[in-house]
Amino acid sequence: MSPPVTEEIPLFPLNTVLFPGGPLPLRIFETRYVDMVRDCLRRDSAFGVVLIREGMEAGGTANVMHVGTRARIVDFNPMPDGLLGIICRGEQRFRVLERRRQADGLNIGRVQSLAPPTATAVPETYRHLAELLRRVLPELGSLYAAIKNDYDDADWVSCRLAEILPLEQREKQRLLELEDPVERLAMLDPHIQAADDEDDEA
Secondary structure, eight states, X not given: OOOOOEEEEEEEEESSOOOTTOEEEEEEXXXXXXXXXXXXXXXXXXXXXXXXXXXXXXXXXXXXOSEEEEEEEEEXXXXXXXXXEEEEEEEEEEEEEEEEEXXXXXXXXEEEEOOOOOOOBOOGXXXXXXXXXXXXXXXXXXXXXXXXXXXTBHHHHHHHHHHHSOOOHHHHHHHHHOSOHHHHHHHHHHHHHHHHHHHHHO
């Protein structure tokens, strides 16, 4: 049996969790990340988004989680404040095996891709979650307008709910790391039920 394939990609530690298939707008101002974006655009390559465990996004070093998501730049434009605005889309998840820091401060990770889940239909038990998402997603504006919808797929539905619900980032990280999308739906359902109960009491 051949060993798992690994590769080196630039890492972008953030205080947010990116899910496969989801959008991520970013404002880039640090030189190390401006250079990273230019290199990714030139090579048509992705970078890795990883949640910060300890530390800050800007300057210095940050301790990060071991599972992240590849981000592909799908649009970019200079912003009025002089910063570079980019919109990324999440691709495949990965596990960080090793990490090093370049002289310019950019983090480079040796990562192993995690297999995407097997296509699974949303179980009838959680169809209400898919229908809720179908109602809510169009209200979120242009960020989701270019996202291909698949309200029958458990992984797609669970990822979109996980990214838009107001959950703690550590909770979102736990959801990202789950291999079973139906289990992710099961973990999300109580949050929806709690929100509905609050609306009923209001």
